[in-house]
Amino acid sequence: IVKKLFDHSRAYIFQNSDGRIIFAIPYEHDFTLIGTTDVDFSGDPGKVQIDREEIEYLCKAADEYFQKQITAADVVHAYSGIRPLFDDGASAAKAATRDYILKLDNGDGDKAPLLSIYGGKITTYRKLAESVLAKLRAYLPDSAGTTWTESASLPGGDFAPAEFAREVERLQADFPFLDNTIAYRMIRTYGRQAFIMLEGTNTPEELGICFGSALFEKEVHYLMTREWARTAEDVLWRRTNMGLFFSSQEVETLDTWMRNQVAGK
Numbered sequence: 617i618v619k620k621l622f623d624h625s626r627a628y629i630f631q632n633s634d635g636r637i638i639f640a641i642p643y644e645h646d647f648t649l650i651g652t653t654d655v656d657f658s659g660d661p662g663k664v665q666i667d668r669e670e671i672e673y674l675c676k677a678a679d680e681y682f683q684k685q686i687t688a689a690d691v692v693h694a695y696s697g698i699r700p701l702f703d704d705g706a707s708a709a710k711a712a713t714r715d716y717i718l719k720l721d722n723g724d725g726d727k728a729p730l731l732s733i734y735g736g737k738i739t740t741y742r743k744l745a746e747s748v749l750a751k752l753r754a755y756l757p758d759s760a761g762t763t764w765t766e767s768a769s770l771p772g773g774d775f776a777p778a779e780f781a782r783e784v785e786r787l788q789a790d791f792p793f794l795d796n797t798i799a800y801r802m803i804r805t806y807g808r809q810a811f812i813m814l815e816g817t818n819t820p821e822e823l824g825i826c827f828g829s830a831l832f833e834k835e836v837h838y839l840m841t842r843e844w845a846r847t848a849e850d851v852l853w854r855r856t857n858m859g860l861f862f863s864s865q866e867v868e869t870l871d872t873w874m875r876n877q878v879a880g881k
Contacts, residue, residue: 617693617860621648621682632677640678644857647692650674657698666696693860695853702734716744720751729755742766772807780804787811793820798830805856813838825873828866831858836874846878847871 621640622628628640636654643649653670671688679685701712716736722729731751736744742765749756749763775783780803787799791814794802802810817823817834824833831851839845839855848871852859859867 617643617647617649618686618690619648619692620646621678621684621686628681630677630681633680638674638677640682644860647860650678661698664696664698666694699737700735716740716747718747718751770807772809774808783808787814790814791817793818801830802835809842813842827870827873828863829858829861831856831862831870836870837877840874840877845874847874 641649702717717734719732746763783803
């Protein structure tokens with residue numbers, strides 16, 4: 617993640633010289649997200665992180681296309697994850713199949729069937745869910761065999777993309793003390809769940825403590841009670857990406873407050 621390289625809201629997909637694809641996506645208004653690398657990994661999954669070589673690879677790839685050149689020193693944050701791929705005999709991760717593979721063990725006697733899922737990715741999880749139900753249909757009630765995930769909304773997302781601006785206006789009409797920046801972020805992050813979060817709030821003071829960058833106690837409490845956040849890292853990186861705007865002292869203050877809440881202090 618680097619300071620933004622362009623001012624519009626569209627994404628770029630580039631063909632790198634080695635044949636791989638990289639993307640550059642607008643990120644949290646002020647930044648550009650560049651990715652991804654694809655290398656084999658062995659070791660503790662909890663300790664995976666991007667290395668210097670991967671950072672330099674992405675910077676060099678982006679420099680082939682953007683007038684504003686970047687180096688590793690321009691990176692403000694980076695994150696990594698491990699993607700399990702089905703071993704189809706390919707020699708390297710970048711050559712392995714990206715499709716998911718389902719293997720069903722029908723069980724024996726009183727044993728329940730076991731379905732193993734290899735591969736897949738978050739962007740295809742709905743189709744994956746339908747494929748899983750199709751595999752398990754013989755073991756489930758008839759109603760479980762219907763497909764519905766394609767049209768189902770995520771919590772708070774039950775409105776069309778073209779209605780986004782109207783939802784921001786509705787939120788400000790119900791809670792007029794919110795400025796446009798906060799209202800925009802809340803609808804973008806929570807959709808119509810933002811109305812539930814702010815229910816009963818009538819003044820700015822009732823938002824509670826401001827931990828930094830317009831992240832208030834009301835929102836943190838919602839994330840703790842409705843989305844199981846327990847630490848500052850949960851809130852700032854796993855729920856909101858607000859960590860890009862927080863100082864180390866603000867992170868520590870938020871983390872201490874949350875831990876005290878969990879401990880009942």
